[in-house]
Amino acid sequence: LYQSDHQLQIRTQSNLGYSVDGVNGGEFLKLALQQAGESAPHKLILYRLEGSRAELDLESLAADCEIVTRELGQLGDLTSLLADNLHEKQLLNLLQGEYLRVDKTTLQWRRWLPAAVLALLFIGLSIGSSIQEYNQYDRQSKLLHAQIRETFQQAFPEVKRIVDPRAQMEQRLKSLQRGQSGSFAQFASLFVPSASVIKNSPNTTLQNISFRDGQLNLQLTIKELQALETLKKTIESKRLTVEIRSANAADNKVTSHLRITGGS
Incomplete structure (x- = not known):
């Protein structure tokens, strides 16, 4: 038992008990002892602060129950007394889960964790987007390089070794302009x-172009032989001389090689 000026606190077991107001504390304790019957304790220990004004009629509580009164010098003595009777294995640790004690550094890190995750996500998306753009530009560059190579091969089929088609084409065009491989003006005419x-x-597709020694050679596909003859006459109407070097019909189309020179 512990008696203060306003309350009477009663411990029934190691970690069980209750508290009642000081005025009715004696009657409540007396009734509890009567209801306990044979299981009622034979000894009660009453703790109270020195100079406490509350009085408890000990003699009227239970005639066959020994009551020992102990005076406490200060309230801290009661806290020490309660601590001495605690059993650690029976205690409930409240400092766990959401209530776990954390230091300030961990608390600040948790506060900034969502922002850090968003920042990392943004950086990851930016890097991914950059990689995707790079791959797209790389594919376009390779496709353009292949188209330049194909165009160069069509324009200059006599060149067998192609290292840098763009540079080689520029060199060939400059050569044409200087007249080293024929007059550029003649080629244009x-x-x-x-x-x-x-x-x-x-239904006419130009397949290959070459110019050498003042002669323009064209390889093309056309729908039929009659259309090829019409094409020849139309070009000749431009004051040019056209020679059909070959004409092969296959798969509903005609593949032909034309040689064009200046008109006489």
């Missing part, structure tokens, strides 16, 4: 009117 006719000819 043959190719421009011929290309205009081929462009306006239906």
Whole structure:
């Protein structure tokens, strides 16, 4: 038992008990002892502070129960007394789970964790987007390089070793302009009117172009032989000389090789 000025606290077991107001404490304890019957304790220990004004009628509680009164010098003595009777294995640790004690550094880190996750996610998306753009540009560059190579091969089929098609094409064009492989003006005078006719000819595809020694050689596919003859006459109407070097019909189309020179 512990008696203060306003309360009477009663411990029934190691970790069980209750508290009642000081005025009715004596009657409540007396009734509890009567209800306990044979299981009522034979000894009660009453702790109270020195100078406490509350009085408990000990003699009227239970005639056959020994009551020992002990005075406490200060309230801290009661705390020490309670601590001495605690059993650690029976205690409930409240400092766990959400209530676990954490230091300030951990608490601040948890506070900034969502922002850090978002920042990492943004950086990851940026890097992923950059990699995707790089791969796209790389594919476009390779495709453009292949197209340049194909165009160079069509324009200059006599060149067997292709290292840098763009640089080689620029060199060839400069050579044409300087007249080292024929006059560029002569090439233009043959190719421009011929290309205009081929462009306006239906179902006609230009496959290969070469120019050498003042002669323009074109390899193309056309729908039929009659259309090839019509194409020849149309180019000749541009004051050019056209020679059909070959004409092979297969798969509903005609593959032909034309040689074009200046008109006489």
